[in-house]
Amino acid sequence: MSETIITLNNLTKFYDDTPAVDRLSLSIERGEIFGLLGPNGAGKSTAILMMLGLSEPASGSVEVCGINSIREPLAVKRRVGYLPDDLGFYETMTGLENILYTASLNGIPKKETEEDAHSLLRKVGLSDAAHKKAGKYSRGMRQRLGLADVLIKKPEIIILDEPTLGIDPEGVREILDLIKRLNKEENITVLLSSHHLHQVQEICDRVGIFVEGKLLAKGDIASLASQLFLEESFVVYINAEPVTKELQSNLMQLPEVETIRVTPEHLEIFCSANISDHIAKAVIESGASLTYLSQKNYGLDEIYHRYFKGSGVHEHQ
Numbered sequence: 001m002s003e004t005i006i007t008l009n010n011l012t013k014f015y016d017d018t019p020a021v022d023r024l025s026l027s028i029e030r031g032e033i034f035g036l037l038g039p040n041g042a043g044k045s046t047a048i049l050m051m052l053g054l055s056e057p058a059s060g061s062v063e064v065c066g067i068n069s070i071r072e073p074l075a076v077k078r079r080v081g082y083l084p085d086d087l088g089f090y091e092t093m094t095g096l097e098n099i100l101y102t103a104s105l106n107g108i109p110k111k112e113t114e115e116d117a118h119s120l121l122r123k124v125g126l127s128d129a130a131h132k133k134a135g136k137y138s139r140g141m142r143q144r145l146g147l148a149d150v151l152i153k154k155p156e157i158i159i160l161d162e163p164t165l166g167i168d169p170e171g172v173r174e175i176l177d178l179i180k181r182l183n184k185e186e187n188i189t190v191l192l193s194s195h196h197l198h199q200v201q202e203i204c205d206r207v208g209i210f211v212e213g214k215l216l217a218k219g220d221i222a223s224l225a226s227q228l229f230l231e232e233s234f235v236v237y238i239n240a241e242p243v244t245k246e247l248q249s250n251l252m253q254l255p256e257v258e259t260i261r262v263t264p265e266h267l268e269i270f271c272s273a274n275i276s277d278h279i280a281k282a283v284i285e286s287g288a289s290l291t292y293l294s295q296k297n298y299g300l301d302e303i304y305h306r307y308f309k310g311s312g313v314h315e316h317q
């Protein structure tokens, strides 16, 4: 049975007179990977800081692990590992020493820490660099050290703010795989803020699209597509010879077909389900020959761009 682990209710925060987060309501379930997706300045970090009790909302409520973050930020801190986008370590201390220091700050007994720290460094692939100074770590290594650092206190939730910022593609793959693995193996709930569509699409169970402080839509990719595309979730592109009125009318009679657009290249058939085979059959039965057929279902890219089309919001990679 699902259990809500983060609940935001009408959460609002202003900077000067402008809302950075505007009546944000959201529930995140234990064990899921939720992606907060939005362009720079959308309010993702501000929302995260309020979840952690590090920034006070103007109105609304926020509960994490059943605890009111505003009233009991320290209790929330014990249960949540937070990886900010600007990670800070003691640069002259080794990776291992940094983790042990974090453990001591969190009051974890030294005896159990040492073993846990080594096992975490192994998990994040930093065993060989355990005794190297953090100041000498690459950006990808720092992120992995950051993950080990937040995991030492055995959090129920990890909140990651742009965890792949400035990392090369190989490093990104490693971080994403690691996050997925931690989620599956340790049943850690993950909240991930990002403006990288593909990364979010790859690992998140659900996504919230956030822009100008507002959550515009949320759900898994398929349900986002149907929310945002009004059931036109699939497009089938065909070329047929000849394209007659009768052919178009036969296609429109298929219950799943929403719209047909005639372009110089193709007939674009927008459908609520994948019915390529019915379309091919309708073409043949209309006496035309089918010379080309391809299909596409929407990914997050189309959802994001189509949804923000005209809103002046663009993705910054």
Ligand SMILES: Nc1ncnc2c1ncn2[C@@H]1O[C@H](COP(=O)(O)OP(=O)(O)OP(=O)(O)O)[C@@H](O)[C@H]1O
Residues within 6 Å of the ligand: 015, 016, 020, 038, 039, 040, 041, 042, 043, 044, 045, 046, 047, 195
């Ligand atoms: N301390 C602050 N003082 C004043 N304005 C702020 C402050 N922090 C954030 N803002 C403003 O609030 C809005 C939301 O910023 P926020 O950092 O939460 O966005 P974000 O989605 O996390 O963006 P990014 O991806 O760039 O980190 C922006 O307009 C930003 O300029």
